[in-house]
Amino acid sequence: MTESTQAALQQTQNWKLTLSYxxxxxxxxxxQPEKRTVQGELQAALGRLVGEAPLPQGSGRTDAGVHALxxxxxxxxxxxxxxxxxxxxLNRTLPGSIRVLEACxxxxxxxxxxxxxxxxxxxxxxxxxxxxxxxxxxVLARYVYPYSWGLNLGLLQRAATAFVGEHDFRSFxxxxxxxxxxxxxxxxxxxxxxETRTTVRTIFASxxxxxxxxxxxxxxxxxxxxxxxxxxxxxxxxxxxxxxRGYRNVEExxxxxxxxxxxxxxxxxxxxxxxxHSVEYDFNS
Amino acid sequence: MTESTQAALQQTQNWKLTLSYxxxxxxxxxxQPEKRTVQGELQAALGRLVGEAPLPQGSGRTDAGVHALxxxxxxxxxxxxxxxxxxxxLNRTLPGSIRVLEACxxxxxxxxxxxxxxxxxxxxxxxxxxxxxxxxxxVLARYVYPYSWGLNLGLLQRAATAFVGEHDFRSFxxxxxxxxxxxxxxxxxxxxxxETRTTVRTIFASxxxxxxxxxxxxxxxxxxxxxxxxxxxxxxxxxxxxxxRGYRNVEExxxxxxxxxxxxxxxxxxxxxxxxHSVEYDFNS
Numbered sequence: 001m002t003e004s005t006q007a008a009l010q011q012t013q014n015w016k017l018t019l020s021y022x023x024x025x026x027x028x029x030x031x032q033p034e035k036r037t038v039q040g041e042l043q044a045a046l047g048r049l050v051g052e053a054p055l056p057q058g059s060g061r062t063d064a065g066v067h068a069l070x071x072x073x074x075x076x077x078x079x080x081x082x083x084x085x086x087x088x089x090l091n092r093t094l095p096g097s098i099r100v101l102e103a104c105x106x107x108x109x110x111x112x113x114x115x116x117x118x119x120x121x122x123x124x125x126x127x128x129x130x131x132x133x134x135x136x137x138x139v140l141a142r143y144v145y146p147y148s149w150g151l152n153l154g155l156l157q158r159a160a161t162a163f164v165g166e167h168d169f170r171s172f173x174x175x176x177x178x179x180x181x182x183x184x185x186x187x188x189x190x191x192x193x194x195e196t197r198t199t200v201r202t203i204f205a206s207x208x209x210x211x212x213x214x215x216x217x218x219x220x221x222x223x224x225x226x227x228x229x230x231x232x233x234x235x236x237x238x239x240x241x242x243x244x245r246g247y248r249n250v251e252e253x254x255x256x257x258x259x260x261x262x263x264x265x266x267x268x269x270x271x272x273x274x275x276x277h278s279v280e281y282d283f284n285s
Numbered sequence: 286m287t288e289s290t291q292a293a294l295q296q297t298q299n300w301k302l303t304l305s306y307x308x309x310x311x312x313x314x315x316x317q318p319e320k321r322t323v324q325g326e327l328q329a330a331l332g333r334l335v336g337e338a339p340l341p342q343g344s345g346r347t348d349a350g351v352h353a354l355x356x357x358x359x360x361x362x363x364x365x366x367x368x369x370x371x372x373x374x375l376n377r378t379l380p381g382s383i384r385v386l387e388a389c390x391x392x393x394x395x396x397x398x399x400x401x402x403x404x405x406x407x408x409x410x411x412x413x414x415x416x417x418x419x420x421x422x423x424v425l426a427r428y429v430y431p432y433s434w435g436l437n438l439g440l441l442q443r444a445a446t447a448f449v450g451e452h453d454f455r456s457f458x459x460x461x462x463x464x465x466x467x468x469x470x471x472x473x474x475x476x477x478x479x480e481t482r483t484t485v486r487t488i489f490a491s492x493x494x495x496x497x498x499x500x501x502x503x504x505x506x507x508x509x510x511x512x513x514x515x516x517x518x519x520x521x522x523x524x525x526x527x528x529x530r531g532y533r534n535v536e537e538x539x540x541x542x543x544x545x546x547x548x549x550x551x552x553x554x555x556x557x558x559x560x561x562h563s564v565e566y567d568f569n570s
Binding site: 021087097139215275 | 306
């Protein structure tokens with residue numbers, strides 16, 4: 001082996017991985033001691049496969065029980081391995097509840113979190129009869145929030161529209177005890193903004209639609225923004241549901257935003273209805 | 286308490302339960318020693334609630350991993366309990382992967398299996414890329430058969446149509462070692478016919494359609510018939526997929542039926558794609 005070959009081999013390549021997971025059986029994305037997490041499983045899988053175990057950086061954290069249709073992670077590897085082989089090998093060693101959809105070598109400047117320009121989340125609500133609070137169909141139970149208050153789609157949509165634009169979403173951020181001191185880290189979906197520890201985010205699109213799954217009628221919220229604070233999507237949903245069932249007036253939303261106080265907004269909707277739908281990057285910037 | 290009241294209390298009422306379950310974590314419907322089954326969980330729940338533990342009779346057995354959107358069971362109870370309370374109480378004590386959708390008192394002549402007039406099953410196939418055999422999206426993994434051969438919907442439908450009508454489906458029945466001696470019992474979905482140990486069944490409707498789930502394109506087979514032999518739906522699907530991918534000619538199907546030999550038909554499709562969709566009864570007969 002020549003010296004230049006050896007040097008080339010020691011140089012790392014930057015990988016971008018797109019992955020999908022069922023969050024039910026994980027303690028969220030982020031590595032934690034003694035707990036099964038998606039990031040931890042992915043790191044361990046890389047270690048088994050290539051003998052290198054870099055900590056994959058996700059586009060953002062997902063909480064326990066939150067699912068991902070297309071999460072993105074980036075990490076450096078010294079090993080030279082064709083992308084298709086890396087996908088296949090990872091999928092053989094990872095649990096079936098985590099699947100790698102795509103792998104590619106990207107410029108060193110790419111970072112799954114810092115380079116993200118937009119993210120889309122989806123939240124699925126199953127309207128059920130008031131008396132039927134234990135009746136979520138088992139085949140949907142991991143993936144929907146069964147909701148027993150009557151909901152008006154028009155009101156839900158009015159609430160969703162009120163979130164659009166650039167706002168300080170502090171009222172919709174989790175009141176983690178350590179949020180103030182490490183906003184950048186506890187941010188569920190930190191983007192460029194979080195480096196400055198602001199709670200200002202821009203929501204580009206925010207809408208509810210009716211869908212049918214397994215013959216059941218679902219109300220699905222889809223929200224696209226430049227970044228989301230910890231619990232932000234679940235808090236937007238909890239507040240929109242308050243409006244949709246007539247408990248709160250839609251006119252309250254500007255006041256909730258202005259309050260910059262978590263207590264002003266509605267409850268946090270459960271994790272299991274939430275899906276990280278996709279992360280967008282602009283490679284030309 | 287008068288003697289007549291006491292006598293009335295000792296008289297059993299016949300209950301009909303409609304239930305939904307995710308079959309992934311059960312060893313099928315039928316009670317088995319040391320194994321977690323849907324029938325066993327339901328019997329134990331009744332025992333905890335009302336101190337009576339009749340063995341609920343299902344409309345038919347479902348195998349390990351097979352799901353039910355609306356299975357029907359019947360059983361006698363001495364306890365007098367309002368139907369809505371029974372539903373609520375059962376759903377509080379049953380695991381979340383089994384939900385009772387409805388309960389009602391029915392005439393004593395009703396039997397979930399013997400009284401069934403038609404059943405509908407659904408089978409969900411996820412077409413995936415040939416090289417992507419490990420890439421079933423985690424949120425669909427419990428509920429679809431990821432299939433990597435290219436499929437032609439027109440051919441699938443031609444195969445499905447060839448199953449319609451009254452036929453001897455022995456070629457599509459599981460070759461259980463004890464099938465010959467206890468056809469009535471091993472029958473997955475025994476109806477009146479199985480009392481006579483025939484393998485003749487009538488398929489009323491049999492069709493494939495395209496559906497979208499979580500942004501993924503699915504091919505869904507729905508079959509309605511007066512009864513189904515053990516593994517019959519999964520064997521019909523396995524054979525239709527052989528036709529749909531061009532491995533088998535649709536003209537073979539009449540010959541497969543005529544052979545009355547399991548070896549003549551295609552493979553058994555996996556359990557996880559199969560759903561018992563509904564069971565129909567005619568209460569006027």
